[in-house]
Every structure is written in C-alpha cells, then in structure tokens.
Amino acid sequence: MLVQFLAAAGVLAVLTMVPGPDMAVTTKRALASGWQDGLRTVGGITAGLLIWGVLTVVGLAAVLAASATAYTVVKLAGAAYLVFLGVQALWHSRRNGSGAAQPSVPSAAGSPWRTGLVSNVFNPKIAVFYTGLLPTLAPSGLSSQTGMALLVLLHAVLTFLWLGSYVMLLAKARAFFERPAVRRAMDRVTGVVLIGFGVKVATSQP
Template sequence: MFTEIIAAAGVLALLTVVPGPDMAVVTRRAVSSGWRDGLRTVGGITAGLLIWGVLTVAGLAAVLAASAVAYTAVKLLGAAYLVFLGIQALVRSRKGAPPSAAVPGAAADGGSPWRTGLVSNVLNPKIAVFYTGLLPTLTPHSLPSHLGMALLVLLHATLTLVWLGGYVMVLAKARSFFGRPAVRRALDRVTGVVLIGFGLKVATADS
C-alpha cells in the first residue's frame, strides 16, 4: 500500500505544479494585496478541492461528470468567473494600484480572497472529471474504494496547499520588486490576459 500511495503522490504532485488558473488567481491576489491575502486565496482553493472531494466520495461528482447539461452549466459559470477576474485585472492595470495595495494584506481588489479562491475552484468541473476519472486508478487496492479516494483527495489538497502557499511566500520575498508601479501594471496585464485565456479555454474545452 505504501508504494501505491507514493506513486499516487508523485502523479498528484506533477499535476499540482503544472501552471493553471489557480496559480494565476493566486499570483494576482498575492501581488496586488500581499502575502496574507495570497494565503487566504490558497485556503479558498484548497477548500474548493475538499468540497469536490466530498462530492466525489459521495458519488455526486460522477453525476456531474456524466451529465452534459450540468457539466456545461458549471463549465460556463467557471469560465465567466475567470474572464471576470481577468477583466478586473486589466481595468486595474489602467487605473493603477489603489493606495490600499501598498499595505500588506489589504484587499486591493475588494471582496474576500478566500471566496475568490473557493469560487474559482468550485466552478471548475474539470476537477470533478479528474477526481472521478483519475483518482480511482490511483487508489491503493488494499483500501476500500471510498477510503482510498478520501485519502487521495486529502493528499491532493495538502500538496496544493503546500505548493501554492510556498509560491505565495516566494512572491512575498520579491514584493519590493512587484510593488513598483510599472511592474505591478505589467503583471496585472499579464495575469489579466492569462485569466481571460484560461476562461476561454475552459468555455471551449470538450467535457
């Protein structure tokens, strides 16, 4: 069983470190509002994974993954939210950083960073497909299916928390650089375009 868990952890770690919408959302919030809000965003993302994990163990995520209508509805909502965040970043880059952005932990973008992370992940139906499609193949054979799935969900959430949390702290070390107005505007534009790109990719992706 230990060998199977190590192998599963390796696969989950590789999937976790691949840049995606989560990293773009965390980058935007950490740079604009400070490391505390960055970590709160990571907490929301992790909570979103746990919610999908509970739904997966309960069998509800499989229903979503199998329903074209439900999948498409969640997919379009998630895509719209990513595009909204991207447009918000582009608008912010044109206006310049508000005074609150200079204060570590200030919510320069408004709203709850934890909620931003949570919503961006809860509205990502790809996680339902990932959990119901891939995790069962990684579950240790010596464990009951629901226990093995729960273990892997907790493992994935932990890896995500550690990886993105460490990424936020790296950004914090370079805060003096990212705090420069020109750099901040450029990063807002880049993350805005990336978020919109991810949103369009999610909207047009096949289930």
C-alpha cells in the same frame, strides 16, 4: 500498498505543480494585496478541492462529469468568473497607470478566501479529474471510497503547500513587484492569463 500510495503521491504532485487557473488567481490576489490575502486565497482553493473530494466520494461529481448539461452550466459559470477576474486585473493596471492613489485591495475583489473557493468550485475539470483519475490511483488494499478520500486529502495538502510556498516566494520579491511598471505589467499578464483560462474552461469538453 505503500508503493502504490507513493506512486499516486508522485502523480498528484506533478499535476499540482502544473500552472492553471488556481495559480493565476493566487498570483493576482497575492500581488494585489499581499501574501496574507494570497494565503487566504490558497485556503479557499484548498477548501474547494475538499468540497470536490466529498462530492466525489459520495458519487455526485460523477453525475456532473457524466451530465453534459450540468457540466456546461458549471463550466460557463467558472469561465465567466475567471474572465471577470481577468478583466478586473486589466482594469486595475489601467488605473495604476493613471498615477491615482489605489487602495491596497481592489474594492471589487471581495474576500480572498471566497475568490479562491469560487474559482475552484466552478472548475468542472476537477470533477472529471477526481472521478476519472483518482479511482485508478487509489491503493488496492483499501476500499474505493477510503482510497479516494485519502488521495483527496493528499492532493489538498500538496496544493496548499505548493501554492502557499509560491505566495511566500512572491512575498520575498515584494519590493520588485511593487514597482509601478512591474505591477502594471504583472496585472496585464495575469489578466490576459485569467481570461485565457476562462476561454479554455468555456470551450473544454468533459
């Protein structure tokens, strides 16, 4: 069972480090308003994973993954939110380029924790990932629900540690990222990436 758990941990670690919407949202918030809000965003993302984990264990995520209508509703809502964040980042880059003084946190951004939570909860790919992959990774010595619950907790911890470390790395290079030209470039890149992920989510299939 220990070998199976370590193998599952390795798979989850690799999947956690693959760049995706969560990293893009974290980057946007950390660069816009500092490492504290970056960590709060990561906290929201982790809470979203735990919500998906609970839904998976009780079987509701499987219903979503199997229902084309439910999947479409959730994915379009998630895609719209990612596109909104991307457009917001692009608009912020234009305002930064105008030379006007900017608030440290964009007024439309809202709570960083809520931003992370919403972006994660409205990503239906996590439902597919949890219901499709976790059962195959769960250690055979445990019940299916216990094994999946354990892996969900592990995935949440790995995500918080990975994205939290990433936020702190951005903080170390804060002086570089606060240069106006660099900030504008990062806002534009992040905006395009978020919009790209939004389009990807919108066109994805269960």
